[in-house]
Amino acid sequence: MQGKIKEKVGLLFVSLMCTIMLSPAWALATEATAMNPVPAMGEADWWKWPVILLFVTFVMGIIAVLGGVGGGVLFVPIIGGFFPFHLDFVRGAGLLVALCGALAAGPGLLKANLASLRLAMPVALIASTMAIVGAMVGLALPTHIVQLALGGTILGIVAIMLSAKKSTVPHVPQADALSTALRITGVFYEPTTKEEINWKIHRTIPGLLTFIIIGFMAGMFGLGAGWANVPVLNLMMGAPLKISVATSKFLLSITDTSAAWIYLNKGCVIPMMVVPSLIGIMLGSFVGVRLLKVAKPTFIRWMVIVILLFAGLKAVQKGLSTMGYNLF
């Protein structure tokens, strides 16, 4: 009886959050703000935006856990699209949100041997170098161009989420020469099948080259890059899904570090934005983990896709409107 009540409350809460995030009223309310970058609030009301940010990032933290995406990929398009903060600061905060999530999860994943340091090291070297380049290019380009490219990227992520398949343990007939030389291999215990799974990877060079693009985009948009890391590690390089997800999460702690330094050194960190965002996302993640038991993953996944689609279109619209093209 008590369990059923808890389940109903949980579902009600998730549905309420979805309604708020997808509500046209929310979009219109924030549209007014986006059109008028300096909010029409008295100086005494300065605290309202950080409080709203705390609430929204809390909801975002719940949705990110339930939808199986990183906080950064939701943070940048939503906060950049609907809040009065400039995209420069949103990207800086987005990187720190993704970085802190990765730092919080990293130690546990490494100790459990689910994240592989040997797999992460060559990938991280390429991705973190390119994240620096991406951050510098992103900060040098006009905002509307970055906004437009961000919108395109978010819509691309939606396409990946709709089409990408997953392979629990991909078939890797033989490890390639490079991964053999670097001894990128491992063993993990799969409790569902009660098996020890020996894994190895292949197509190491094309996989590493793909991280040139992924690192660049992570740095340019401050998105984190779990959405791209996992398919490449899993489907292209042949790492088991659990290893791919865990290594991807840990990898963000290195990739996002390099880009975060660029944003920090260029002055793109405003503590009044960053700290409420981090607290909100982390508290939301704790609640999200608890709701995971009662939420329906398919529904949440579709909700994330719709939110990202909406945020991606919003970013495109903002970029185009600055150039004088009004779509909507």
Place this chain on the structure above:
Amino acid sequence: MANHNTQATEEQVQYAAILEKGMYAGLVLMVITFALYVLGIMPPIVPLSEISTYWSMPVHDYLVAINTNFIHWEHLPTGWSWVKLIGYGDFLNFLPVTILSGITILCYMVITPGLFARGDKAMGIMAVAEVLILTLAASGLLAVGSH
């Protein structure tokens, strides 16, 4: 319980231990410094009531505005120059952000000697290269010429 041969490598465990300590130190310090800032215990350089005027500006305009109105330096407050402002509540919050951003460099530095000692030269060289890349990013040298 079965003894599964799934142990993490020595350097992986070492890396995880340092990462964990740095992460907790950074997060706890972040809560403390933000409380000092937002509760007005350490006054900020940009008054709380005026911060909303600046966060909608592009970063260059923001830096020029806060420098003109509050800091009055000959150069913009980029790179590590925030250290000189650490006595103010807002800039004090850069300290935990720096710890969270810097802990990975320390992790790599600690595991590097072990990698070379075990004859793992390729991974050792990659670790050194990663330290150099991250140190370059952290140095602030790449922030010169900020738009």
